[in-house]
Amino acid sequence: MARRYFAIAAFVGLIVAIQLATLATGTGYYLTQLTMTAYYSLVIVGLCMLIGYAGQISLGHAGFFAIGGYVAGFLTTFDLKSHQGAIVSLLSNSGALVSRHDVYGGSLLTVHPWLACAAAILLTVVVAYFVGGPILKLKGHYLAMATLGIGIIVYRIVLGTEFLGAADGISEVPGFPLPGGLLITGDSSSRVSNYYLAWGVVLLGMVLLLNLIHSRIGRALGAVHGAEDAAEAMGIPTARYKLHTFVLSAVFAALAGVLLTHYNGGIGPSEAGVMKSVRYVAIVAIGGMANLWGALSMSLVLNYLSLRGYFGTYDDAVFGVILILIMLFAPDGLLRRHLFSDLKRIVSRDPAGEEAP
């Protein structure tokens, strides 16, 4: 118990230290990438919960990210003024709509970001429930391919749909208003507050997941991961737990999509691309499949480096190589087990190291 809170406190310390360091060195612009890193980390920790604790791979989480981002982006930019009707006036009277001005000074009547966010989450839950039911019955190759397929379908839809901006995506998404006059926006004047907001959201998500892991449900998931048939025999509703974890991780991805879309002021189809999904899995893998803190810290490092463009044109290749190396030499992740004993076992081909299928 104490260790859990110690880790959280240490992480808060790290986040504050990073900000103070950028303040001291006058490199405040790094905070922009670090804020985006935070939102991507939200996807990573959710996916880590699914892969590491429920033992189900998903190669389609960029799809859920895109569902969140696109719903939020579309609803907060689509002008309802020319679509007056019963529903619009009902929404308008209940305060669900906001009028604002676009960059050219024209007035817009759009859905309130909070309502748009709720709609995005709701749609994600529905989709995740709908596809998760049949998909999670599959295993191994089939599960990997099916989730990959879901991701590609979302990608094709956002790429081919005219009102979602097709290849251009959605732009001019307004900031996301929070109580206390705070606003999630990429505006450089509120860079510091947004940095703390973003990591605050991630930390909230972490606390939620950590508590979940240490609860009855978490222990049940551990049993499901270890030996599914045995868990089922003990009376654990394995299918339901797997589905709920899938939906939860999808919601994390969608929320990240919503917030990052508001922060960036837009979203494009590349966010739904297969490479993004693969990248999320790569980071979870390198962080240690069942290690939330490992996944979070790897996400902090790798997403930041990638967003700063350190890998240049080799960006995708770097994540491909990471995937291969981790899976070849340390399939349980770098930060989970002792790398050296792993290597020794691989070299000596000790059958004791044989993993469960």
Next chain:
Amino acid sequence: MEFFFQYLVAGITYGTIYAIVAIGFNIIYNATGIINFAQGEFVMLGGMTAVTLNGFLPLPLAIVLAVVVTTIVGAVIEILFIRWLYKPSVLRMVIITIGVSILIREIALHIWGENVRALPYFTGSSVSSINLGGVYISSQVLWVIGVGALAVAALTAFFNLTMLGRQMRACAANRDAARLCGIDAGNMVTLSFMISAAIGAIGGAVVCPITYVQYDSGTPLAIKGFTVAILGGLGNSTAAVGAGMILGILESFSIWVLPTAYKEAISIAILLGILFVKPSGIFGSAEAARLKEF
């Protein structure tokens, strides 16, 4: 009515390619129980290498060399990434082969850039066509279908008539028993990667004049090939041909109902539908599927 046949021919052409990719999947799956997600990359490599070599070599020689190069790549992949793993889990293999496919794609991007390339038509040109009762068929389409049929026939003969083919099938059926009979199981796996790389490359070269080739054209093909392999029943290559035709034709006619932009989503929706309803495939038996390891 002519349009109907025109679409049908287009569907069969694409179906042949999907079937070739699916057979590549099946060969490796049968020998190792691994789905090689980099299968589409072999097709891309075959096409790309043939185009490059055709710059200074006659077409037939360029294609043969391209197939040889891709076969070597297949062997190298197996030796580097697969051979020395001790009983890897399925998830681990899935992720490794996905990593390999990303790696090949990125290397191709750095070698060839983002340009779309094509081979010249083997016979005739892009505008010339053969009139078969009102339906105009490009000669290249006949090449695709002919080479596809030939490849399937050659593989069937190889697996049933030659000693090497029989040894491979023995390894697929029971690796330990095959090893006891003195068959080198490790080499058989390498061979299976080489054969599926070769057949992928042949497919890539022969379809290249029609569909063009780009550094990232492998992944969509791999997904369709996988769909077809599942549709036919994983591991069953004859069924893959039938399933390939079904998918190619469905996709071809889907343009009548849905915008072209969603064409890609059709095959995936079919894949998901099959996975949900009957994971053993429409031609496969559920009984046999239960014995397979996923």
